[in-house]
Amino acid sequence: MAQHGIKAHEHKLVPLQTRSERPRSTSVNDFAELSNRQEIWRYLPMDRLQGLDAEVIGEVSQNELSISLAGTVTANWIDSSEPIVGSAGLPEDRISAIAWTNASKTLLVEVPTDQEITEPVFLTLKLEELAAKALHIFVKVGANAKATIVLDHIGQGLLAENVEILLEPGAKLDFVSIQDWDNGSSHVSNQLTRLGKDSILKHVVVSLGGDLVRVTPSVALDSPGAEIQMYGVYLADSKNYFEHRPYVDHIAENCVSNVAYKGALQGAGAHTVWVGDVLIRETAIGTNSYELNRNLLLTDGARADSVPNLEIETGKIEGAGHASASGRFDDEQLFYLMARGIGDTEAKRLVVRGFLNEVVQKVGISQVEDRLIASIEQGLEKAGV
Amino acid sequence: MATLEIKNLHVSVDTDQGKKQILRGVDLVVKSGETHAIMGPNGSGKSTLAYSIAGHPKYEITEGEILLDRQNVLEMAVDERAKAGLFLAMQYPVEVPGVSVSNFLRTAKTALDGEAPKLREWIGDLKGAMKNLRMDPDFTERNVNEGFSGGEKKRHEILQLELLKPKIAILDETDSGLDVDALKVVSEGVNRAKEETGLGVLLITHYTRILRYIEPDFVHVFVAGKVAEQGGPELAERLEAEGYDRYLKTEA
Numbered sequence: 001m002a003q004h005g006i007k008a009h010e011h012k013l014v015p016l017q018t019r020s021e022r023p024r025s026t027s028v029n030d031f032a033e034l035s036n037r038q039e040i041w042r043y044l045p046m047d048r049l050q051g052l053d054a055e056v057i058g059e060v061s062q063n064e065l066s067i068s069l070a071g072t073v074t075a076n077w078i079d080s081s082e083p084i085v086g087s088a089g090l091p092e093d094r095i096s097a098i099a100w101t102n103a104s105k106t107l108l109v110e111v112p113t114d115q116e117i118t119e120p121v122f123l124t125l126k127l128e129e130l131a132a133k134a135l136h137i138f139v140k141v142g143a144n145a146k147a148t149i150v151l152d153h154i155g156q157g158l159l160a161e162n163v164e165i166l167l168e169p170g171a172k173l174d175f176v177s178i179q180d181w182d183n184g185s186s187h188v189s190n191q192l193t194r195l196g197k198d199s200i201l202k203h204v205v206v207s208l209g210g211d212l213v214r215v216t217p218s219v220a221l222d223s224p225g226a227e228i229q230m231y232g233v234y235l236a237d238s239k240n241y242f243e244h245r246p247y248v249d250h251i252a253e254n255c256v257s258n259v260a261y262k263g264a265l266q267g268a269g270a271h272t273v274w275v276g277d278v279l280i281r282e283t284a285i286g287t288n289s290y291e292l293n294r295n296l297l298l299t300d301g302a303r304a305d306s307v308p309n310l311e312i313e314t315g316k317i318e319g320a321g322h323a324s325a326s327g328r329f330d331d332e333q334l335f336y337l338m339a340r341g342i343g344d345t346e347a348k349r350l351v352v353r354g355f356l357n358e359v360v361q362k363v364g365i366s367q368v369e370d371r372l373i374a375s376i377e378q379g380l381e382k383a384g385v
Numbered sequence: 386m387a388t389l390e391i392k393n394l395h396v397s398v399d400t401d402q403g404k405k406q407i408l409r410g411v412d413l414v415v416k417s418g419e420t421h422a423i424m425g426p427n428g429s430g431k432s433t434l435a436y437s438i439a440g441h442p443k444y445e446i447t448e449g450e451i452l453l454d455r456q457n458v459l460e461m462a463v464d465e466r467a468k469a470g471l472f473l474a475m476q477y478p479v480e481v482p483g484v485s486v487s488n489f490l491r492t493a494k495t496a497l498d499g500e501a502p503k504l505r506e507w508i509g510d511l512k513g514a515m516k517n518l519r520m521d522p523d524f525t526e527r528n529v530n531e532g533f534s535g536g537e538k539k540r541h542e543i544l545q546l547e548l549l550k551p552k553i554a555i556l557d558e559t560d561s562g563l564d565v566d567a568l569k570v571v572s573e574g575v576n577r578a579k580e581e582t583g584l585g586v587l588l589i590t591h592y593t594r595i596l597r598y599i600e601p602d603f604v605h606v607f608v609a610g611k612v613a614e615q616g617g618p619e620l621a622e623r624l625e626a627e628g629y630d631r632y633l634k635t636e637a
Contacts, residue, residue: 333480342496343464355483
């Protein structure tokens with residue numbers, strides 16, 4: 001197991017002032033135990049972790065992950081001590097470090113240089129027991145290669161996960177992470193990405209089921225001209241707690257980032273959290289950045305927390321903006337649709353589907369889109385909307 | 386043959402300063418094939434009348450009746466009113482993000498007819514109606530009212546009027562924000578619907594301009610929440626010359 005040194009980590013009592021000062025380490029003991037008093041865990045329902053925060057947990061077995069490859073893409077289990085592991089990023093929190101140290105093997109998915117793979121690769125993890133397990137996946141896309149990879153999480157289980165994504169110069173990847181767990185499941189996933197010069201990553205998070213789902217996708221834009229599109233869509237009902245914390249670190253010049261997460265919530269107790277961090281460093285001249293989160297609350301008793309954070313250390317940028325809004329059904333929209341003869345239920349469905357559509361359409365993989373639309377329909381039916 | 390009857394209609398809205406009465410006893414009868422112009426100064430209650438007929442939840446009917454072919458409209462939900470044959474072309478149509486015009490129109494048509502329209506026929510009707518209104522064919526792929534210009538919004542309202550074929554249509558300041566060319570196109574659409582389906586029209590407007598293209602059979606002048614005067618088309622001409630001052634003075 002590769003152990004990477006801790007960077008600029010001091011036990012200061014003052015709160016961290018800038019996003020980049022958050023400590024990074026693969027050692028569990030470099031991080032304090034989880035507490036709601038820490039900002040990164042402040043919303044988390046601790047009772048739903050079900051042991052995911054224990055120092056020693058199990059490991060996903062290889063037969064729990066089915067792999068459907070395409071073209072010349074390869075997938076191999078390698079030892080986690082191989083130097084490539086950790087080259088896209090390091091843990092910034094305790095559960096990520098736990099997942100790191102407990103996954104002795106890493107699934108390395110490689111797209112060879114210059115290869116354009118048209119069919120999507122599917123990685124489907126199906127868990128069937130409530131035992132805390134660790135998983136590490138590394139996706140490497142070679143220079144000027146192009147591919148689509150879908151990572152699907154289904155069944156019932158407890159998972160602490162690290163996903164690393166590394167794009168070499170000029171590479172293009174569409175990556176989709178789907179969390180569609182049965183009730184009773186908990187899942188904490190840290191997704192670390194590093195983009196080479198002029199590479200383009202579309203990162204899509206789809207959260208549909210699970211008692212606790214926490215996904216923290218982060219990107220280090222440290223090569224010029226790289227572009228990231230981060231999309232998220234989620235549908236939470238009374239059983240679900242979904243937390244998404246995208247983080248974009250603009251380091252190099254002329255990079256582009258666009259973050260858009262949209263969610264619909266229904267039922268008492270449904271809770272979603274979105275914390276979007278964008279840091280534009282002094283060196284990130286010519287940055288163009290935008291982040292957005294919108295939530296639609298379909299019923300009373302649901303709660304959506306939405307916190308956009310934008311830190312800008314240089315004025316020499318193309319643009320930087322953020323938007324966040326959570327609201328009920330728009331009565332004027334419903335009135336307009338109903339005034340054309342469309343019934344109350346159908347009108348609400350149109351509005352919800354339309355609301356989520358903006359992001360659903362961005363997925364661009366028909367199998368995933370179809371499943372997403374079916375899930376939305378099912379969810380609305382369940383809520384009696 | 387449809388008849389819309391409005392009897393002694395009193396309507397209030399909730400404001401920050403409490404309940405405010407806007408309509409104070411409106412009587413009106415609109416029959417198939419007839420065109421009634423409702424004219425009046427700003428704030429006289431014209432739009433309130435339109436939204437009250439369509440059933441907007443913001444407006445509270447405190448007294449009076451609205452009947453369509455003797456059926457009590459006030460007991461109907463908003464969509465039931467549309468199914469009964471009422472249509473409101475809105476002054477400020479709202480955006481419905483992520484819902485395409487094509488999906489919206491087909492959903493509405495299906496809801497009104499109780500069954501999905503036959504695809505080939507429907508596409509033919511849609512294309513024909515859009516061509517008549519000089520709308521670009523790719524318009525149907527756009528999201529409902531999203532990024533529409535003022536003129537596009539009004540054309541889209543009239544497109545719905547032509548496709549959904551109501552019995553009685555209320556046009557709420559459909560002329561506002563239109564240039565002369567767009568006004569002609571939109572008026573032609575209304576006139577086509579009148580000819581083809583015997584539509585009854587309640588045309589709400591501040592200005593007489595639209596009445597050159599859609600000829601009214603009756604003109605009603607609205608002041609302070611009720612009909613202050615009514616007559617034939619000649620009343621509109623008089624308003625054109627004199628404005629509303631005469632009514633406002635007597636009010637004061």
